[in-house]
Amino acid sequence: MDEALNEQTGQGSDTALVVGGGLAGMQAALVLAEQGRRVVLVEARPALGGFFPLLDNQFPTQSCGVCFMACDTPTYCPFVQCELHPNVEVVTFAAVEGVERDAEGRFRVRLVERPTCVDPDACTDCGACEEVCPVSVPREFGDGLETRKAVFRYYPKAVGKAYVVDPDACTRCGKCVEACDPGAIDLDAEPREVVVEAGAVVLAPGADAFPASRREELGYGRYPNVLSAVRFERMLAAGSPSSGRPVRPSDGRPPRSIAFVQCVGSRDAEGGQGHCSSVCCMFALKQALFAKERLPEAEVTVYYMDLRTFGKGYEAYLRRAEAAGIRFVRAVPSVVREVPGSRDLLLQVAGEGPASAEVPHDLVVLSTGFCPGTAGQDLLRAFGAEPDASGFGGGPEFEPCATAVPGVYLAGAFREPRDIPESVLDGARAAALAAERLGAADAAEEPRLPAPADFRGEEPRVAVVLCECEGFNTDRADFDALDRAAREVPGVVAVERVAHACSRAGLEEVRNRFAAAEANRLVLGACSHRIVEQLVRGVLRRSGFHPGLVTVANLREACLEAGGGTRAAADAVAAAVREAWYAGFPELRSESLERTVLVVGGGAAGMEAALRLAGLGLSVHLVEKEPALGGNLATSRFTLRGGDPQALREDLAARVEAHPAVKVHLGTRVEAATGRLGAFRSVLQTPEGEVELLHGAVVLATGAREAEPRSYGYGQSPRIVTQKEFEALLAEGRVPEGRVVMIQCVESREEAEGCRPWCSRVCCTHALKNARRLLDLHPGAGITVLYRDLRAYGTYEAQYRDARDRGVVFVSYDLDRRPRVEPDGERVRVRYIDPALGQEVTEEADWVVLSVGMAPDAAENARLADLYGVEVDAHGFFREKNPKAALADATRPGVYLAGLCHGPKHIEESLVHAGAAAGRCAAVVGRGARPVSENVSYVVEKICSRCGVCVEVCPYGARSLDMDENVARVDPVLCRACGACTMACPNKAAQQYGSSPKQMLMALDELLG
Amino acid sequence: MAETAPKTEAFEPRIVAFLCHWCTYTGADLAGTTRQQYPPNIRVVHLMCSGAVDVVYVLKALMDGADGVLIGGCHPGDCHYESGNYKARRRVAILRNILGQLGIPEDRIWLRWISASEGKKFAETVTEMTEAIRAMGPCEFKQHWDV
Amino acid sequence: MKTGALPSPSDPLAAAEALLRGLLEHDLVDEVLVPARAAGGTTALGLFADPARLEGANPWSPVMPVQGARAVSNLTFTDPGRRVAVVLRPCEARAAVELIKLHQIRTERVVFVTVDCPGTVEVTAFQASGLDPADASRSLLAAAAAGEPAAPEGLSLRTACTVCEHPAAAWGQIRLLTFGAGAGGVAVEAEDEWADRLAGAGLASFPADPPAGRAEAVEALAARRRKARDELFERFRAEARGIEGLKEAFATCIRCYNCMENCPICYCKQCIFKSPTFDHPGELYARWAERKGAQRMPAETVLFHLTRLNHMATSCIGCGLCETACPMGLPVATLFRSVAQGVQAMLEYEPGRSLDDPIPLTVFREDELQEESGAGE
Incomplete structure (x- = not known):
């Protein structure tokens, strides 16, 4: 270790450290980075991803979709986005070795990065090392289904430079070192020490x-x-x-x-x-x-x-x-x-x-x-916090993602077992908390870049730069022939070669050759668009050129790796030259976004969202239709985990009302709304009259309510009550000792008319908490819970076990053999089949308690959905943008969801959801501006027929018809450059920069031989 | 009336592939990275979304030299742009239907859903398509100057 | 919807003229768009503001040189500022439905008057016959009333008309019904609001019995037409298949674009084939010739037709005006419509049926067309 390089990265109090590169950690990193914070993202394994790369398809979509966890438009898989993001520094194969916390609560974290033994800057990813390696061991990725070599990619679909030497398996035979042409392998590489100074830490080590x-x-x-x-x-x-x-x-x-x-x-x-x-x-x-x-x-x-x-x-x-x-x-x-x-x-x-x-x-x-995993537990302890009794990270019920240590936050499956959607929400909330800890940020300062040189109107002059890829490409194609072929395409003024275009030095070399050629278009013949396009565009942009003048020809992956040879490569270059020749250049600009957010609904989720948004530097208007804040908290008396909802309600309401950046509108409803992300205009009907509000985003937090049962004799006897009613009776001490039968899934999980086909998620735990409270009051109480599936998930299982240990009897029933309830004076007779005995049992109960589940205010949600252009599902809950990766986003940019209006949740889960909505919202509108895509679509007004087909097919609502000027219009803030409009438009009055029909047809012709 | 192309060498099909950036193009990258070999008959056009593949590009390719056209998009439900692949599917179905009715083999146009992790499927698709098109022979359109 | 009687039901032409004049005179509309007698012994589409000029108005004009829906689009693409009654045949009305969905027709100030259609003949043949248009219309109406539409002697119906399975007025606020109304008879059908207005102005009386047997007569005719259509298309498909068939179909195409210019569904302000996108550098044509050994000029003729087919097949309502307009006499209507039929069947879309059916190219269903396509499925 004495030779280890001691390097310092990060700049202290504005930096967040995220430990754990699974989905929760990546989401936290992206939300922080999009808010303009610097992030160091540390992963113990050689590559980011956690469990995610293992999964080809995910429930319940049977597809993937994690790209939707991007705060704005999805681009790449999150691990690629983390790698590419200018605000994120990724440190893989590294562990936290030491933590110091100073008096101001800032952290100084010592990381040790294990050597991969393969220099990523020199590696050309040719795979020769792996081929010659004689070692074969089970591949840990996939739990040993396959084998791997001692030099290997951590997981097979890792694209880019991902080779690593496993020191435990390596026999140091040296064959890989010999096989590596660029000399990228050093088996004696030493660990590196990195010190990060951070103002906040998110721990997402995963389970x-x-x-x-x-x-x-x-x-x-x-x-x-x-x-x-x-x-x-x-x-x-x-x-x-x-x-x-x-x-x-x-x-x-x-x-x-x-x-x-x-x-x-x-x-x-x-x-x-x-x-x-x-x-x-x-x-x-x-x-x-x-x-x-x-x-x-x-x-x-x-x-x-x-x-x-x-x-x-x-x-x-x-x-x-x-x-x-x-x-x-x-x-x-x-x-x-x-x-x-x-x-x-x-x-x-x-x-x-x-x-x-x-x-x-x-x-x-x-x-x-x-399993919680000792690595996560050790990590938590290193930062001064302790795991909970289950061994998982846990933490305070009503401050989810916080720990006992200020500035240290927890997210993901290590906090508590959870699936991808909830891990992503956790990551977003932890990021919101961490960003708030770092201090409110102002609207992002756009980096000052020189105005790009204006080449419009000039005859195109194309410089072609070909990447040899350190011999990889030159071994597989005749570069002299490529050079000659390129010169034959009209418009080419220079053909140059570089050794390695994607390294930092290589990119500058590309820029220098382009500038020296005095060209106004650049074709870079290198590797995939995915790898090199953004990099070279960035370098040119920072040097005062328009990024749109670059066209990439994918020689490596699309031609040479697959055996396409010189002919395929020459065609690709020629096509790229044609495409470049006809390139157009949109004006580079950003559209400003209002940094004010409207939150609709003043329950736990709405109040929490308002506080988190305000904490992130945004102005908030909180609208509640009732005369007081609180929502469901008002009738919630205790929780299964021992929390006090009334204290939470008072605390949230007091903080919301006291916060200078939050304006509360009680007894108010949203009457009308127009506009879009960055510029919504809503009309509020307040008791004092109409208020018009300009805001950049909206968080919908309209809640849901316990439904009213229509079966099991409800209403026929005061002794037949709902769980919520029973909770109130318990809280007021009005339940005498006696027998209680609880019936779960009342009108839930059934397709029949009037039923709620969904699982309301909280009723099983609701029954457990009431049962345990009753036993606290009357230890001898007899309680039977009739259930279909007892859903005490996560660490709630402990309370389920406890209830059983304390004598609560759980009996399952089927839909075709439901319990029967007969009111009988002061008592209620319940008959059900005991599956263990196979016989009907009759109980004389003092109370029958019905778990009825939750229902949204479908009519009000539909009205709001209409106002803000989002969707509700078949049950009246708001629909999320993506059920895996964007649960806090509604189906239209700038509209977010928090709490029960999206689906049933426990209080703590609503708080997570609200925090996630705030974090993601701040990542978009908090910056105050949004850059217009370089490939934005536009309208050739002269030939536009105003038919509206483009408006219909645009998935982002970016197009509209101007019935005065009789043309279609594009809102550049909303356009995500997918090209749907260009295909739908029959005469190509809809076009987009970078792939106009002229470019496409001319390039295509070069590919036809 | 039918003329044959004047070339005498063995017929090598030329296939143009319109690939969406997020799924199939990435899958093609993966095929490359994992050294899946496939016939050199394919020429790739990179687009952001399969929903941006216009029928005029497909027809133009078939009329001016291509023997087959492959359109690769994200699996249904996986489109980065929400529904571009569904729109592409309709367009391609219409085009294939029209060509089929006119007696022009619509099987020169293939639509495939290939995800970013399906490098193998990409290579297999190109191999399979090259063989199928080779068996069909050169595209009718380019053998007739007077079309 | 209410059925009513017109004051002089024994002569449809006179009855229609009276009704349209009444609309103007009673200030129910400001102008009327309807075919009327014109110079050269034929009819033309006229926009009438002065009721006195309406003489010779003929909704059943024996010829259809232009598509009425296109004219309505011209008139209403921007707000005409006046209330207009437009008289359309069923094929024009169906085109209008498509154009409304495509925002080419604004309906705010338009009342659609549609008529049962006895068929039309080709313009040039009609002019050569020297027949009076009104007489020809009466002859067409009489044949249709007798249950078998036919052209006046010596003429024949346009091919598109002989296979038209939607000859009856089925859409529009006011409809003039002649099928089943007896020889020379006509009845009116109107949406309630318009029925009240017509009755209020004394232009028609409501209710009245619908023409006896109209539904049966229309369905019987439609059935015969469907059969004729299927036979024609089948014959045509057998003849015009494959690359040879395609070449033959367009061998004499002179790229005048008349088919496109007259097609109500080709609504583009400027066709992409006439736009800079297809204005190629000369180098390109030369390359094509080199690549293929030879190249037809002007190039891209079949590409134009196939692309147009892709654009209009979903909405083609089969009026046949592409063929009427073709100076080379190419059987383009049969070709385009037979193909369109297949496409529409695949997508379960009937153009012109309803404003509520979305244009197929703007929508999709997640569960449709589930297979990946191409060989090796």
Whole structure:
């Protein structure tokens, strides 16, 4: 270590350190970076991504979509965006080694970066090292489904320079060093020490996958046809050895009967895994659906305790899995045995039925959950905080993402087991808290760049610069022939070569050659647009040139790596020259955005959103239709985790009312609204009269309410009440000792008329909290909970266990055998089937408590959706932009969602949602301006027929018809340059810079031979 | 009446591929990076979205020299621009329907959903398409000067 | 919708003229767009402000040299500032529906008067026949009333008319019904609001029985037309298939763009083929010749037709005016419409049916056309 380079990066109090490069950490980094903060993003593994690169497809969309976690327009996968973002410095393969906190609460963090032994600036990614490496070890990515070399890419789809040497596996034979032409490999590279000074820290270390081998009796590691969920997930990926088809590892044949075993490493207090991992039911459904889709003949069975599909839209996903023919068995296999010879498997299943049986399957997938992981715990302790009793990060209920240490925030699955959507929300909220800690930022200062040289009206002069890629490209194409071919294309004034265009020095060389050629167009023949286009555009822009003069010809990935040779490369260069020749140059500018936000709804989510936004330097108008703030908090008396909602309500309301940047409008409703992101205009009907407000964004936080039950005798007896009513009775001490029967899923999770098909998520925990409070008051109280699936997810499982330990009886029922309720004077008779006995049981209850779930104010939400141009779903909740990665964004830019109006949530989850909405909103409107795309679309007014087809197809509402001037118009703030309008317009009055029809046709012709 | 192209060398199909930036173009990158070899008959046009592929580009390619056109977009539901791939799907269906009715083989035009992680599928698609188009022979349009 | 009777129902031409004049005289509209007798022994589309000038108005003009929907677009693309009644045949009305959806027609000040259509004949043939237009109309109406539309002796209906399966007025605030109204008869149908206005002005009386047997007569005719259409298209497809068929179809095309200029669905202010996008440098033509060995000039003729087909196939309402306008007599209407038929069937879209059906190129359904396309599916 004495030779280690001691380097200091980061500039102290305006820098945030994010530890953990999974989705939560990347979201935190991007939200901070988009707010203009400097971020150092540290990842322990050799590449960013966490669990995410493992997943080809995700529930419930059966696709990906994590690109939507970008605060603004999605561009790349988040890990590429983090790498590219000018405000983010990524440090991979690094660990926190020491933390100091000074008197002002700033952090000085010592990181040690392990050597990858491959210099990314010199590596040309040719793969020769990997080919010659003689070592073969199981690949940790995918839990050992495949093998890898000692020099390898951490995960296969990593694009770009991602090679790393595994020092533990490397035998130092030196073959890779010899094979590496550019000399990029140094097996003696030393660790590097980096010190980061940061004003705030977000810890998102992620949870570990439970090692399936710890449940020895289930056979993982001994029987090849028993897979962990991670290994099976890898098998389902398009790039897996079986190209995504499920196969039996023992013989490579497709299985006929697949069993999924749930709760492996979850809900197992004796095994030290007392929590529910929250995600396994959903990923098992996803894996089962894909298995069924790819092997329609196979039988697929899921063995479970409770199906916990509690997220938004997840219940529908469960219905879909049932419809697809997946079998669900409420029973937990205790032992798996292998049949010698066939290597099929026998599962010992002890169910709710009378006897246990051995059931044969020929492939078993263990739905392995999360462990908190000691790395995360150590990290938390290094910053001075402690994990909670479950071993996860935890933290205060009503300050989610905070820790005991000011300035240290927690996000993601390490805080508490959670899936991608919730991890992303966590990341956004943690970023909002961290940014607030760093101090309010002003509107972003646009970097002062020279006005680009104006080449309009000049005859095009094209300089072609070809990248040799340190011999990679020159080995695969005749560059002299390429040079000659390029010179034959009209307009080319110079053809130059550089050794390595994408390195820092190489990019400057490209710029210098272009400038020396006195050209006004540049064609860079190098690698993929994805790798080099933004880089070279940036260099030229900073040197006073218009970025639109660059056209990239992808020689490497599209031609030479695949064996296309000189001809393909020459065609690509010629096409790029034609494209460059006809390039147009939009004016480079930004449109300003109002830094005021309207928050609609003054419940927990609305108040929290207002406070977070104000904390991030924005002005806020908070509208509440009632005469007082509070929403549902007003009727919430205690929580399962022991929080005091009344104290929360008073605290939030007091802070909102006292905040100088928040203006509260009580008894007010939004009457009318026009405009778009950056410039909405809303009319508020206040008790004092109409107020017109100009604002850049809106947060909808209109809440939802406990529904009123229509069944089980509600209304026929004062002893039949809802959970919320029972909560009030308990809080007021008005429940005498006696027998209580609770019925879960009342009119929930059913498609029938008048029912709520969704799971309301909070009712199971609501029942648990009321049951436990009753036992606190009357330890002898008899409580029976009749449930369908008990959804005490995450660390709520501990309270479920506690309730059982304290004598609460939980009995499951099916929809076709529902409990029956008969009011009888002061008591209520409840009849239900006890599945253990297979008999009807009758209870004389003093109270029957109905868990009815939540419903939105569908009419009011529809009205607001109409005003702001967003969508509501079939149930009346607001629809999110993307169900995986953008839950706090509505379906139109500049409109955000917080709390129950988006879907049922616990209080703490509403606070997370509101914080995330604020963080993402501040990342867009907080900057005060938005640059117009270099590829923005425009209207050739002379030939525009005003037909409106472009308006219809624009997904962003960026186009409108001007009925006075009889042309279509583009709002450059909203245009995201997708080109939908250009295709829809029959005569190409709709065009976009960078791919006009002239450019396309001329380039195309060069590709036709 | 039918004239054959004057060239005597063995027929090598020329395929133009319109690839969307976010999925199929990235998948093609991955095919390159992971050294998936595929026939050199393909020429790539880089577009931001499959929803921006105009029928006039496809027809123009087929009339002026291409033997096949591949349009690659994000899987349904995965479009970066929300629904560009669905719009492309309609356009391509209309174009193929028209050509089919006119007796021009519509199977010179392929629409494929290839994600950023499907490098292998990209390589396989190009290989499969090259062989299929090779079997179909040169595009009818370019064999007739008077079209 | 109400059915009513006109004061002089025994002569549709006179009845229509009276009705239109009444609209002007009672200040129900300011102007009327309708075909009327014109110089050269034929009719032309006129926009009448003065009721006295309406003599010779003929909604059933035996010829249709231009598409009425195009004229309505000219008139209403920007606000005409006056209330206008426009008289349209069913094929013109269906084109108008498409153009309304495409914002080429603004409807605020327009009342659409549509008529049952007995068919039309080609303009040049009609002029050569020397027939009086009103007499020819009466002959056409009489044949249609008898259940079998036919041209006056010595003439024949336009091909497009012989396969028109939508000959009845089915849209518009005021409709003049002749099918099933008996020889020489006419009835009126109007939306309630217009029925009240017409009755108030004494131009028609409501209610009245709808023409007896009209629905059956229309359906029987439509069925025969569908059959004729399918037979024509089938014959045509068999003949005009493949590259040879395509070449033959356009062998004598002189690229005058008349088909496009007369097509109501080709609404572009300037066609892309006449725009700078297709104004190529000479080098390009030379390259094509070199690449292929030879190149037809002017180039891109079939490309133009195929592109146009892609643009208009979804909305083609089959009026056949492309063919009427073609100076070379190419069977373009049959070609375009037969192909359009297939496209519309695939997309389950019937152009001109309703303002509520969105233009197919602006929408999609997530669950449609699910397969990836191309060989090897």
